[in-house]
Amino acid sequence: MTVARTVADVAGTFDDDEPVPVFDRSAAAQARLHELVPGGAHTYARGSDQYPEGMAPMIVRGSGARVEDLDGNTFVEYGMGLRAVTLGHGYEPVTSAVARAITEGVSFTRPTLLELRAAETFLEQVPGADMVKFAKNGSDVTTAAVKLARAATGRTRVARCASQPFFSTDDWFIGTTPMNAGTLEQERALTVGFRFNDLDSVRALLSEYPGEIACLILEPATALAEPAPGFLEGLRQLADRDGFVLIFDEMITGMRWSLHGAQDLYGVTPDLSTWGKALGNGFPISALAGRRELMELGGLRTDASRVFLLSTTHGAETAGLAAYLAVERAYRERDVVGEMERQGRTLAEAVSADIRAAGLEDHLAVAGRPSCLLFTTCGPDGEPSQEFRTLFLQELLRRGVLGQSFVVSAAHADDDIQITVDAVRGALPVYREALERGTATGSFHGRPVAPALREHSAPRQLDRAPRSSSEEKRGKQ
Structure with missing residues (x-):
């Protein structure tokens, strides 16, 4: 054969x-x-x-x-x-920065100075965010955002944009796709959908599940769909009124629509945002960023029940962080x-x-x-x-x-x-x-x-x- x-x-x-x-x-x-x-x-x-x-x-x-x-x-x-x-x-400034970093060690028992530099740089890049946590792939940070939203609100349901193709490999999302073998029905049942550029579909969910929606997650724009005037602003108003957490998935839009993300381009600040892809020019790095009171639920400075948030062996290894810092520098030096x-x-x-x-x-x-x-x-x-x-x-x-x-x-x-x-x-x-x-x-x-x-x-x-x-x-x- x-x-x-x-x-x-x-x-x-x-x-x-x-x-x-x-x-x-x-x-x-x-x-x-x-x-x-x-x-x-x-x-x-x-x-x-x-x-x-x-x-x-x-x-x-x-x-x-x-x-x-x-x-x-x-x-x-x-x-x-x-x-x-x-x-x-093979972009030389990035590969050289990574080579320099890894020759001095990749993973240690304590945080590195690169973690501090990367966090400071990222939060300057995304001015609407107070804190950031780095990881390796998009699914990790979108699921972490969902977890923070559930912890902060005490609610269980997730509303995701049903007209957008992908958010996570975890059950809360992949269970809603045709490729759902092995996922839990009870998890799938907690995810509901709304339509992009359709505020009425969001209002309908809030009416159908009053006080149950923990978060709403969407890409603020896609290749074929720009946000209609007032749509993202309307989501922000509904989040403030109802109490759900507004999450922007900036995996694609971040550093492709703008260095500062679609949230900056369209002038609407989410509660949490998730980033990846262009952050490392192919090196593995992703990020969860957002408001301090939400992010601190996964930290040490909280009196609330702590969220086990993105505790990973390789989340802050030096190669990915060095790649990000070199990429961000290139974006500042070039358009x-x-x-x-x-x-x-x-x-x-x-x-x-x-x-x-x-x-x-x-x-x-x-x-x-x-x-x-x-x-x-x-x-x-x-x-x-x-x-x-x-x-x-x-x-x-x-x-x-x-x-x-x-x-x-x-x-x-x-x-x-x-x-x-x-x-x-x-x-x-x-x-x-x-x-x-x-x-x-x-x-x-x-x-x-x-x-x-x-x-x-x-x-x-x-x-x-x-x-x-x-x-x-x-x-x-």
């Missing part, structure tokens, strides 16, 4: 005069990963099921906005590090957000012009905030299509572009943008041909890409490695 996508597999898909990328070594390594790591990746969004079958590159190195895979293919990458890398891969906005705008305008010229604007589009661009792929009926998404991803990959989005970094130079524009331009005739046939089936190899959070996994033969000798022996018994 082959585990690689070869030239023969795809020769009928591409023009004869254009090179066909081969992913033999990447596919073999991916099959081996499936034998050793559940899902074949450590983040579901990085899974091979998110890419055309047999075309999931295994990355060996990156520099700036470019990456190279096991087969020697090079790509312009988008959405780098799940939107965590804003300064580019990093402005650079991302300019390059994203250039990309969106050029690609959109080509799509319009091809008459495909009803089926393919680039949308979103310039620093956080997405592309939408629709079939002949004008509805979003996983098959046509697969086809578009395939055509981008074969032309040297890797990404589930067009989310730029400040490392995307003009030539990176031009490569991407040319890749889209080359993909448009293939996309049009599939539309004219009425289906993308047959235009790509294997199964279409699938949503990352879904209840069942469809069988994918090419993701399976050949059986080991011990498995073969058991099969003969």
